[in-house]
Amino acid sequence: MKFYNKVFLVFVGIFMYGCSNFASTTDIYKDEFRKEKILLSTKSYSELIEINKAKLRKQDTKEVRLKLSQNYYDAKDYDSSLYYLKPLVQDNKDLDALILNAKALDALSRYKEALDSINIVLEKKPLLARAYNIRGVIYAKQREFDLAEKDFLRAKELLLDDEVVNTNLGMLYILKREYKTATNYLMPLYLRGSKNETLLADLILSLVKENKDKEALDIATKERLTRDQRKLIRSLRKSNIEAVSKFEIEAPVPVNTKVKKVKKVKKQEK
Template sequence: MRCSKRIVLLALSILLLSGCVTRTLKTESEINYQEDILLKAKNYNGLITMYRSWLKENDTPESRLKLSRYYYLAGDYKSSLYYLQSLNMSKDMRVSILQAQNMIALGDYGPAIRVTDRMLQQMPNNAEAYNLRGVALALSGKLEEGKRSIERSRELFIADDVAINNLAMIEMIDGRYQGAVGLLLPQYLRGKKQTQILHNLVLSLVKVGDRRYARNIVESENLSRDPDALIAAMSSISPRGKGAS
């Protein structure tokens, strides 16, 4: 009887270690359909699992880039860079953009600036390269140079809300919260309600002492179940390194 129990326990442990066997997606149309569903749910871990399985049999640059993108969106920046390694020699700007985004997220501002400089050698009028270069420069302490680079990206028609949010970030880093409010509030009133814009606006309002308006935004945009706790927390934090696009 003891022997049979041990066999059952061993079988269960094997099942637990091996995990569940799921049906492998075999066609691109199946992948695309499942990807749409997972993207709508922002289920980045599900997307990572799906593309890791797909890449075992279909390791293409496009699929590898997607896997790296979903690692980035899931906040696993080192894994994202790891899976980009085989694409490093590619001239695909999307690879360089994702590299720079990961490096900025990791605080590796020098390498990020070098990546954007290479991008600009290849495409001198690349708006996204100027934007990311500006963010990396600002976060490394070169605020004026960073500001000029982001303003250049705006001249090259990067999305206005991206440029304005990042210019506001520079104001915040430099302690000029009123300037950040002046940039972000018109965007909010025009219906621009991306998470980064909302958080940076609320933080800036708190820092300039307008807690009432900050609380109204937190409540109306459902940013927290406890607006007072969020505002109290924001009053004691520094924005350095946070909220860039």
């Protein structure tokens, strides 16, 4: 599957001054907010980490510590994220910290600890849709498919964003080899304009596994997923791959309709 491995890899502040020689406190706050927003949009996590570490040195607040932990999580430095979260999760009171703690533990495949963290959140806030989605992802990675399905459907019932929960349900049914059901969740999202890389990858796979090669080829060609769409379809047809992307913890980022690479996710092991 050399072709498949090559083709199906992921891709998915300006300081403001007043008329005087010194910026007002309000201007400084506005500037910091704008700068951080720009750095977030450009995924400049190293710079954000340095900014928030400097703030933490000056004053250790919950807000800054949580931001710093999120920066490390976004930079895929999950151990550092957990390190800075420790003081916030010790008393099990800060739900945002517990959610981020669960996500970081999940990313490190520390599933039991991740479940413990997200279960505390759900005990305190049993109607929090995103918490059910996170727990569903953790269950799915452990191949506890029935529990995962129950949590994803509960998240859907609580009105979690369709692009997140339906994508996860689609991937779950692919793992269960229920390809028609997977397509039924994924295709409506695509037809409504959703084109994130996770959705596209799994929709094409589910169509191929349903023996709907023409539909899969039409989508792959329209979205220009590779330079050789037919070879991609043939490769998927012959492969034993279970899924070609990852579960969505949060809302996915749309992709542009250019040649792009999609990440292959290896079969989860028990």
